Amino acid sequence: MNPASTTLSHTLVLVGCGNMGYALLRGWVNSSTVHSRNVHVIEPVAALRERAALLGVNTHESCETLPAKADLIVIALKPQALQSELPSYRRFSRGTVFVSIAAGVSVGTLKSLLDSARIVRAMPNTPTAIGKGSTIVFSGSAVGQTDLENVKCLFEAGGAVHQVAHESLIDAATAISGSGPAYIFYLIECLTDAARELGLSAEIAGKLAKETVHGAAALAFDSPEDPAELRRQVTSPNGTTAAGLSVLAAENALSSLILRTTKAAFDRSLELGVPMQGR
Template sequence: MTDTTSGIISYRLIVVGCGNMGYALLKSWITSEAVDASNVHVVEPVGALRNRAAELGVAVHNGPDSLPDQADLIVLALKPQAVSAELPIYRRFARQAVFVSIAAGVPIVKLAALLGGAPVIRAIPNTPAAIGKGSTIVFSGDGVPDVALNNVMFLFAAGGAVHRVEDELLVDAATAISGSGPAYIFYLMECLTAAAHELGLPKELAGKLAKETVHGAGALAIQADNEPADLRRQVTSPKGTTEAALSLLMADEQLLSLLRRTTKAAFDRSQALATHA
């Protein structure tokens, strides 16, 4: 069923939903050759999204009725609001397949109940997985075979870093950081671009500088042995330009306070989705 030593999973894989996150994952798995496209089936009702998935060489379906009878792994790339209506349709695979849900906030106990007691894993990836720079948190429910969990970890590793947690509450905490985090960073790029343009830089150049600065700083932080605070101090010369800027950014911990409120809002929403899904 699986040969991760050769760098490919021979799972019969079904992906339910192929929006932005589902497509990012699918693209990372196909382009990295973690899976064979001929073993993958995608269920996506939206024609444009279905056609986009088909360009990766996978089989596509408008709905579940035309799916094959056998599957080893089913990835549920659904919005939390769609879970209750959609999951019971896939109960026919419960005895043979392991399910992986990327729906924020929906707990294992609810997912398993909707699927007739099937083994379920929760995974919270983020969109940089499309280029192998993602970050995924994984939590495994009861009854998931070790080989299946290992295969899921291997699969998501094709999109970047994978971290397993033992407490499901940490999945919601991670959702507020890595799951939603790319949007925070993209907004920071927007703000830097706007500020740079106001200082007189051409808009195109301002955008490039914002992207390159964020990209470079992130890459340096990943590779360096230093903590981010140490890296910040290295850039900050006494009485220099950076110190002048940071004196505003760090005043009264305003940015820290804002980020605490930001991530808490995402965490609270994740918790709320658990009761409304």
């Protein structure tokens, strides 16, 4: 389904409009995937509510003023907020598909909080705001194919969408693509700091770091070669790149660090769902 040529006529509710919620909302409206007049945003923080209103959508401080019917409700709340907030949406359970982007919170937990089995879990990332995102989705068994395609269409407005057959893989995706942009941003910070240590100005250091990461990622994405081959192509024997890589590869330094980093994110994703599942 091509979001550029598909506009959903559904009534869409977005619960929470923080950084990720707003990134999704902006992608939906800017791509015309939804009509802004059909979108209702629930956001208790006035400044965030006003920011959303600038996109032409309907805004509400609480769910009490929502219309009686909603086709899709996207839950963009922190996992810790779901226990207290979601029961208020049970009145929509009969005819609505719920989509949760809360890390670590299982379909089973969401089902008990919402009194509905029509649930999709999704894990987008912040590049969704500029159409370069990556989203993993998992559908509960009660969600029909048409409804699932509509959910995919929403997230395709922000980039690539991948469906997984097992719910546990959502937590794995959270550790890679969900949290991954922060790892890359930190890499840019570190490259910038290193460039300054080597004598480059702050302005040039920052630009070189961003351009290098952006260019390398674009080349990896567009090239038919795998990243290992691209690395070999830029690494001349006994050259400068080989000298740098010898540090990163020594005792699998970088590989081990990335594994520990993603494992920590994965474990935390699992932990976020445990308190609610035990109640």
